[in-house]
Amino acid sequence: MRYATMLYLVLLTLLPSARAEAQADVRARLALSYLQLELALAQAPELPPAERTRINREFDRTTLLFFGGNIEAALAVIDSLVESVAPAGTAGPTSLDARARTQLEALDGMRQRATIGGRDVAYLIRLPHPPSTSDMPSGPGTPERGWPVVVAVHGAGGDERMFFGGYGAGRIRSLADSLGIALITPAAPLTSAELFALVDTLATQYPLDPASVALLGHSMGAGIVARAAADRPERTRAVACIAGSCAAARAAGAGVPVKVVAGALDPLVQVATLEQQTAALREGERTVEFRRLETEGHTLVVGEALPDVMRWLRAQL
Structure with a gap:
């Protein structure tokens, strides 16, 4: 696109x-x-x-x-x-x-890598409570099944640091902490299989609940997570798309709730297009929410939308 x-x-x-x-x-x-x-x-x-x-x-x-x-x-x-x-x-x-x-230097120091399907994938991960020891990766208050997970995918040309330190100056980190969510931000592009394989790999190293995963994406990242929801609806509790197409999520079926956020000023992804896609999603019996932010464009909209989006995702987990 x-x-x-x-x-x-x-x-x-x-x-x-x-x-x-x-x-x-x-x-x-x-x-x-x-x-x-x-x-x-x-x-x-x-x-x-x-x-x-x-x-x-x-x-x-x-x-x-x-x-x-x-x-x-x-x-x-x-x-x-x-x-x-x-x-x-x-x-x-x-x-x-x-x-x-x-902040940029700190983010560089947080970057980790995993081999997924023979490919090197860079990512950042954050738990609501830091691990108590290096050999026992669980902190106080960790749920018995592990933390629910939000995988957040950045837009084209960005990297795994965007959500942790770009959009909204990284406000997603404090939001995830307060909501009790583990946050994974991989470098894109990546396939649906790679996305869920990364979650499964990290679940062997951290107290994550791989059965409780929601997806979030911005622009190109929205298309990636929508496709992942369609490819693996049984693994997806919910999907949220900010300033990007969520049309592929229609194939996920009624069991995957969808939230779409659009900036009315967006010169790259027209709000009318996202409104039409949302209407098509509503033709099924799935839960669909649409939010239009009148003073927002394509990029700064992410930081503005994150509090509402993260609360919505947490409610689905």
């Missing part, structure tokens, strides 16, 4: 080309600027709707700037947004730069 090939090449992108060193530099700069903006939004007072609308539109515009080869212009737009949201001083851009660098 067109939007899937465009998403996140302005964010945590791999930028495939022969110039690896230059790519890494661009990737790092874009990731740093993006995270600064998410951190600024997280610490700012609630913005008026008109201002939230402006920020979403300007941020989504950076994608087009990037694809036009205007990398410096894209960075300048993001940096100007940071300055407009964050006040000067200790909470301003200088402090945000240091916080973003520290």
Whole structure:
């Protein structure tokens, strides 16, 4: 899909080309600027709707700037947004730069790898309570069957860090902790078989309940988790799609609840398209919820939607 090939090449992108060193530099700069903006939004007072609308539109515009080869212009737009949201001083851009660098370094240190179907898959994992010892991976309050699991899949060109430290400045971590959910964020793309094989592999190492798994995806990641739900409905308690197609979930049958979130300002995935897909999903007897966020676009919508989405997923587990 067109939007899937465009998403996140302005964010945590791999930028495939022969110039690896230059790519890494661009990737790092874009990731740093993006995270600064998410951190600024997280610490700012609630913005008026008109201002939230402006920020979403300007941020989504950076994608087009990037694809036009205007990398410096894209960075300048993001940096100007940071300055407009964050006040000067200790909470301003200088402090945000240091916080973003520290957070990105921490995320790099959290990255793990597993061999799934002969392929190396990078991922991050978080339990509601850290393991008490390295050889006994269960903490206080661990359910007898293990923690229910949410597998969250990022959009095209991103990586396994996006949910832990990008969208909403990583607010999904505290949400998962408070809701008693184990969180797994694999690098995409990955097949349905690889997704569930990763869960099963990690369930041998951590106190997870592989029979209680919900799926969450953004943009391309939404399509991946919708397909996984269709391929393995008996393994999927629920699926949530943010700013991406959930149409494939129709094949999952009535037993898999679906939630779709759309940004009304999204220039990449039209809200009308997601409304039509949701209507088709409702033709069965499944539980389907649709939420339209009027002041949100394609990317910043994730952080805004996560509290509601995570509570909904927890209710299905």
